[in-house]
Amino acid sequence: MGRRIDRRFSFLVCSRLGKPKLFVQILFLLVALCLFISLASQLATSNTMTQNDLRFQAQDMGRNTDAVQNVSSIRGQPPPRRESPGACNCGSDPTDLWDSLEYSAMRRRRKELEEWERLHDHEIEPLVECRTSSPLRYPASGITVEPFDTVKLRRLRLDPDHPTVKGSDSFTLTFVSEKSLGILFVSNSTFLKGVDVSGNFTGNVKIQSKAVTPIQQVCQSVYYHSNLYDIDTRDRITVTLNNVSFTINVRIKRRPMPFLYDPGESHHVNDLVTVITKTFERYDAVNRLIKSVNKRYPGMTTIVADDSERPQRLSGKHVKHYTMPFAEGASAGRNLALSQVEVK
Structure with a gap:
């Protein structure tokens, strides 16, 4: 029964379209037309996405003149006029480029480097x-x-x-x-x-x-x-x-690396000097020292290296207390305190 239906269908097609060659040509044209419609729709979608991207890019950047002109042409509007920025009027003041505090520290650092190089030149053997x-x-x-x-x-x-x-x-x-x-x-x-x-x-x-x-x-x-x-x-x-x-x-x-210290903007003695001491079971004496330093030079740092058996808390302001193993020795304590100095 199925074979009879297929034969009748093929007979009707051949009778309406003529030869099988004409049927293949029409089928090929239909496939080509479908492909063309699909490609045209993809190009239209891509163009729409490109226009949207240009809009978003122009809105985000704000300063891209080319993007603004493209968006304006898409919308059918003339591009906005932009005034010429003209010459730079930032001047020659370095504080326009750096923060005032940063420039002040940089200037002090340069001065300290020049001083270090001057002292280092005296150490070079004369010719x-x-x-x-x-x-x-x-x-x-x-x-x-x-x-x-x-x-x-x-x-x-x-x-x-x-x-x-x-x-x-x-x-x-x-x-x-x-x-x-x-x-x-x-x-x-x-x-x-x-x-x-x-x-x-x-x-x-x-x-x-x-x-x-x-x-x-x-x-x-x-x-x-x-x-x-x-x-x-x-x-x-x-x-x-x-x-x-x-x-x-x-x-x-080998040329030594320079050791540079920041003397501070005011060049106060507190920014230039640090008191260091070594103590061993003499907390009364070291507390008197800290009290005297706080009285005569408020704000000056005192570094204490302590190798006592039972370390105690020190009284005073601006004190750095470093505890060491028991009876480590005076030389080790002084070296420890000296290694913590951060001033000139």
Whole structure:
């Protein structure tokens, strides 16, 4: 029965549409039309979402001119006019960029750093130049370099009026690192004419020339590079000119980190000084000390290191009480109190 119905249905379709080829073409057109309608609806939905996103973006940002123009064009309204901000009128006052308290602390910090650098410069070894009867003037000491850094061998020059220099037809200048803590090199060796440099960027550099002028130029371009890390050590550079030898001391020293303290805006003595003491079973004496400090210098901090057997509570204001193990000792207590100091 089912087969008869299928045959009748196929007969009716073929009789109405003609050949099966025409039926396939119509079916293909219907499918293509459905796909086109679906794609058009998706594009319309995406456009609507984009317009809504632009509206929300323009409302959130407020300053995006392009977004405002897009939203205005969508709504059919002209874009609003915006006045030109003009030149910046913030001025040159640093307090316009930072808070007044922050700028004041930054200014005090800079001043403390300059003071620390001034005191640190006095600790650097002075440059000592040897001006003897030798044909070469050289720095005996005062050359300091950071680990893994480079320094120039300053004040190194040949004396052209020396009898040994005048009577020589050729010159041989060598630099040797005795402790092998670094290397030596001539910076412009490739640009010097009439100079033969061997062993450049090693611990043993040899320079040969037949004229005085190239040797003078080499002496102004000799550098030392530290290739070993050490916080404080020395390397000896042996310099030999023909048959005359000299020694240059190069100090390899790590620059210490600056310890900066905030003296406060008023530079009051309470912001500059802290009282420290060590006590052991003498609470009467330490309480009298705290009372005296509070009376004469109100607001000054007192740090107490206590290694008594049964610590007691101290009386007074602005007191920092640090308890220690029993009978730890005076030196340990003073070191503990000193480590807690936060003023200059």
